[in-house]
Amino acid sequence: MTQLFPNVDWNAMWVATGETLYMTLISGVFTFILGLLLGLLLYVTAKGSLYENVFIYRIVSAIVNIFRAIPFIILIILLIPLTVVIIGTMIGASAALPSIIIGAAPFYGRLVEIGLREIDKGVIEAAQAGGASKWQIIWKVLLPEALPALLSGITVTLIALIGNTAMAGVVGAGGLGTLAFNDGFQANQNDITLVATIIILIIVFIIQFIGDIITRQVDKR
Incomplete structure (x- = not known):
């Protein structure tokens, strides 16, 4: 292995892999929560929905x-002041989290809205006819019915997050992106860039594989 990739510091590579996983998992949790709230808000305030409010819908939709x-690379730069206020620095894996979350939550929010829109209106009407309150419809009808779409959406979003962590590495966020750019590209050591890319691909394949399995398990259709 050393002869095949002579410039690769494997200890540094595993540390960078850990940083990438850290950024992906932590930002994934917050992206899921914020995106779910955004998607629900978009759905329930849309025209003809449970809490129809065109003004709120248009404002949230515009944001x-x-x-x-x-x-994303521009968003990181724009959010540097906010990052410094929240984290205290703009360097390191934790410093990348605000930008990654703010960049990904709206994306997942749209996927949540789309998943909710695909629910059969008859199911909602049946719940209303049965006397269910609006909150009961949201928690006991909408979310369970949309669960396969929500899980499929967060799988896609997690993969996008990995790409964002790599881009964040260009501005010193740490992880495989920083290692591939600084030690690989800038130092003209292509084997480092290649190994970092292979590890990122493996992570992506694992996430997609697990996401597909879980989605199939919960999809009762």
């Missing part, structure tokens, strides 16, 4: 669209 449209 979601704006943050989805900003390229």
Whole structure:
């Protein structure tokens, strides 16, 4: 292995892998929570929905669209002041979290909204006819019915988060992105970049595999 990749410091590679997993998992949890809230808010305030409010829907929709449209590398730069306030520094794995979460939550929020819109209206009408309150419909009808779509969406989002952690590495966030850029690309040591890329691909395949299995398990259709 050493002869095949002579420039690779394997200890540094495993540390960088741990940092990438840390950023992905922590940001994934917060992205899931915030994205779920955004998606629910978009769905329930839409025209003809449970809490129809066109004004709130348009405001939230505009915010979601704006943050989805900003390229992630630019978003990191724009959020540096906020990152310094929250984390105390703009360098390191933890410093990348605010930008990654703010960049990904609107994306997942749209996936949540789409998943909720795919629910059969008849199921909701049946719950209303049975006397269920709006909150009961949300927690006992909408979320369970949309669960396969929500899990499939968070799988896609987690994979996107890995890409974001790699881009964040360019500005010193740590992880495989920083290692591939600083020690690999800038130092013209292509074997480091190659190994970092292979590890990222393995992580992506594992997440997709696990996500597909769980989604199939909960999908009763």
